[in-house]
Amino acid sequence: MKDSGLFALDILDVAAAWINREYIHKNANNRYCSAVNRLLDEVVNRSLADIWGSETFDTYLKTDVDRCLSGHQVHRETSLDFPAPGLRLCKILYHPYPDTGGVPTGAIVMIHDLVEPEAEKVNLQTSFEYLTEASREAIILVRDGVIEETGETFGRLFGYAGKDARGKPISDLIAPDQRTQSMEQIQGQAGGIFKTVGLRHENLRFPMEVNFRRVHLEGRELTVWAVRDLTKFEEIKHQVEAYQKHLEQMVRAQTQRIEKRESKYRSFYENAIEGMFRVDANGRLVSANTALAKMYGYDRPEDLIRTASDLGDVYTKPKDGGKVTKLLQNQGVARDLETELYTKDGGRRWARMNVRAEKDKDGRILYYEGTLEDITEKKWAEDKYRNIFLNATEGIFQITPEGRCFNANPALARIHGFNSPEELMQNATDISTQLHVDVETWYNYLALMEENGYVRNHLWKMYRKDGSIAWLSCNARVVRDETGQVLYHEGTIQDITDKQLMVDQILMQRDLALRLAQTGAVDAGLALVLETAVKASGMESGGVWLKGPGEDMKLISSINFSPAFEKKCSFMAVGSRHWKRMMNKIRMVMAPTRESMPNIHEEGYKCAAVIPILHDGRVIASFNLFSRTKDTISEQVLINLDFLAGQLGSIIVRMGIQQQVEQEIKTRREAEKALQAEQQGLEEANIALKVLLGQREKDKEDLEQRFVSNVNELVLPYLEKLKKGRLEVLQRSTLNLIETNLKEILSPFRVNIRNFNLTPRQMDIVTLIKQGRTTKEIAGLLNTTKDAIDKQRFIIRKKLGVNKDKTNLRSLLLSLQ
Structure with missing residues (x-):
């Protein structure tokens, strides 16, 4: 969209354009575009030189615009060769934009045709109104x-308002003491600029600048005054003058400080540990400090300057001097260049060089200056460590966090199967996808590096150049810059493939042993070992052949065999070619051919491994592995297969033992059945005998009880009655002898208390007496009286036959069953 000021100038028919500090058109009005015979889009973003030609631009347009951009209004009357109307006499006004007292960002260029046709003139009043709206200055029309x-x-x-000034002399706007001089300046002049003192409302004075121009409009001669307030300008002027004085003081003070600094820097220069120099454009050394002189073997800089006419002669490798010259010519600076230099006595020193070229405004080289740092000892150390780097047995690397390897030693290249570190780095631009077998390992490595800043013995499984897999142990750390940003990772790689394979073998053997221990069936164990062998070898299929009683070989287990191949190879006759291979006590790995192994070759196998299974030095079986993709098997895998062959031998021996055991078990089971039948008959007879014996024991107890009861009840009471009668001595003796003999006869039967015919109540009292209870305690427990218990105790003693003696009742009861 057009600037509003340019739109106003369209009404005036004044060609106007907005030019920035790069002399580029940023906008233009219609009049301007018509004058240059171009559309607005063909003017905007084009330079003044493109529109008006280089000659016109270089002659005065550039000079006038530069002055305008410095903050000044510029006026010029000249002839312009327009593309459309041709050569015209024009007045060009350059106005700074914006006019705020600051640094202008552009210039408004207005071109007025002084030979404008009458038909193109516009109404004075209308033109003036638009002109004053577009101007930042006080515009005044003056007539007479x-x-x-x-x-x-x-x-x-x-x-005060402009309407109040109409009809008043223009000189009223000027301070009285300045009027005569100011009016004399414009008298007889067609236009110009002058400075004077203005008079505001209430007679306030202020500095002002008047840009006046006499014009003829509508047949009348008028003078256009453009008045600008210079108050701020004068203030700025005074400030500038004061500041200029201040600057002069500062310059003097700064000069003194510079002189002090120069003295200090000269001390730095002369006492610096780095060599410093200046060389003219022809390569001649013109200045050097003491450190540089000593680096070349001289005591004083003057001796070095006098001797070294051309520093290019001191390079041990002339191409280094050419490299420095080329960098200085193309870039003007050469940084951190390491080169080897000759010293005064012909020795050699390593130095790091930083040089820059000083040029004049036309780009011509005035001189070169720079520094030399003696890095000989550092270089020797680097060579030492480089030898370690190149000859180390462990791989050494530097990689970016994105996985690009940019530095590697020969050992790392060998580990990955490449011929050189360069070949490795060309193929390791993203190791996470190009070399890592499992990309999750790479992500885990990055997480540890971010968390800890290092890894220790991090296990990597990576591809070699030939596609084989290597197990690597990585130790690495993060290298950061001084701000803490990650630069790269560096570390070492150790090839632990053999160790890992050994660990894998041990783990495989352990897992196989555990699984075999959990496998009850021999056939399942045989299949398990065969499956493990196929996986461990990387082959696709395999089988186990067992030697029979007639020395022929019979297939007893297989994995991934086609039905047709399994049928062809299920039986290997004695004396056949493959039977002989199987009976060989040495393992073989070979490539099947149509002649050597026709059946195996027809199946499409490229590699066959024949592993003998031995027991007591004799071949008892053979297991064979086949592959359609692999060409051979590594020695480490063959060692694993030898172990598995031993396991298979054990299983096959177990098969024979198991068959024997199964036969023995069958025989024993038949014998056990016969024994079980006999045992059952004996158990039944035993049960019958136990029943008979129990019944006999019961009859015996009943008989004893009746015998004791009958004697106690039917015999002994009568003996007591006889004792009470009048008996002779011999009769009484005979009676006592009878009583004693009866008691002696009853004594074996008195062992069981049940033979004494006690009542249940009496049995309860007997139990409590055995426990040591007193008569009172027994009465309390049985909820009766003490007298009732004493009576029962007497009856019990009587039934036991101890009522007439002092036998302890509790002791007697404890002796009875």
Whole structure:
């Protein structure tokens, strides 16, 4: 969209354009575009030189625009060769934009055709109104020394409305003491600029600048005054003058400080540990410090300058000097260049060079200056460590966090199967996808590096150049810059493939042993070992052949065999070619051919491994593995297969033992059945005998009980009655002898208390007496009286036959069953 000021100038038919500090058109009005015979899009973003030609631009347009951009209004009357109307006499006004007292960002260029046709002139009043709206200055139209019209800016500048100034002499706007001189300056002049003192409302004075121009419009001669307030300008001028004095003081003080610094820096220069120099454009050394002189073997800089006419002669490798010259010519600077230099006595020193070229405004080289740092000892150390780097047995690397390897030693290249580190780095631009077998290992490595800043013995499984897999142990750390940003990772790689394979073998053997221990069936164990062998070898299929009683070989287990192949190879006759291979006590790995192994070759196998299974030095079986993709098997895998062959031998021996055991078990089971039948008969007879014996024991107890009861009840009471009668001595003796003999006869039967015919109540009392209870305690427990218990105790003693003696009742009861 057009600038509003340019739109206003369209009404005036003045060609106007907005030019930035790079002399590029940023906008233009219609009049301007018509004058150059171009559309607006063909003007905007084009330079003044493109529109008006290089000659016109270089002659005065550039000079006038530069002055305008420095903050000045510029006026010029000249002839311009327009593309459309041709050569015309024009007045060109350059106005800074914006006009705020600061640094202008551009210039408004207005071109007025001084030979404008009458038909193109516009109404004075209308033109003036638009002109005053577009201007930042107070615009005044003056006729015959009297103010005829003013713009909107007039009121802001002079403090009263423009209508109040109409009809007044223009000299009233000038301070009385300045009027005569100012009016004399414009008398007889067609235009110009002068400075004077203005007079505002209430007689306030202010500095102002007047840009006046006499014009003929509508047949009348008018003078256009453009008045600018210079108050701020004068203030700035005074400030500039004061500041200039201050600057002069500062310059003097700074000069003194510079002189002090120069003395200090000269001390630095002369006492610096790095060599410093200046060389002219022809390569001649013109200045050097003491450190540089000593680096070349001289005591004083003057001796070095006098001797070393051309520093290019001191390079041990002339191409280094050419490299420095080329960098200085193309880039103007050469940084951190390491080169080897000759010293005074012909020795050699390593130095790091930083040089820059100083040029004049036309780009011609005035001189070169720079520094030399002696890095001989550091270089020797680097060579030492480089030898370690190149000859180390462990791989050494530097990689970016994204996985690009940019430095590697020969050992790392060998580990990965490459011929050189360069070949490795060309193929390791993203090791996470190009070399890592499992990309999750790489992500885990990055997580540890981010968390800890290092890894220790991190296990990597990576591809070699030939596609084989290597197990590697990685130790690495993060290298950061001084701000903490990650630069790269560096570390070492150790090839632990053999160790890992050994660990894998041990783990495989352990897992196989555990699984075999959990496998009850021999056939399942045989299949398990065969499956493990196929996986461990990387082959696709395999089988086990067992030697029979007639020495022929019979297939007893297989994995991934086609039905047709299994049928062909299920039986190997004695004396056949493959039977002989199987009976060989040495393992063989071979490539099947149509002649050597026709059946195996027809199946499409490229590799066959024949592993003998031995027991007591004899071949008892053979297991064979086959592959359609692999060409051979590594020695480490063959060692694993030898172990598995031993396991298979054990299983096959177990098969024979198991068959024997199964036969023995069958025989024993038949014998056990016969024994079980006999045992059952004996158990039944035993049960019958136990029943008979139990019944006999019961009859015996009943008989004893009746015998004791009958004697106690039917015999002994009568003996007691006889004792009470009058008996002779012999009769009484005979009676006592009878009683004693009866008691002696009853004594074996008195062992069981049940033979004494006690009542249940009496049995309860007997139990409590055995427990040691007193008569009172027994009465309490049985809820009766003490007398009732004493009576029962007497009856019990009587039934036991101890009522007439002092036998302890509790002791007697404890002796009875």
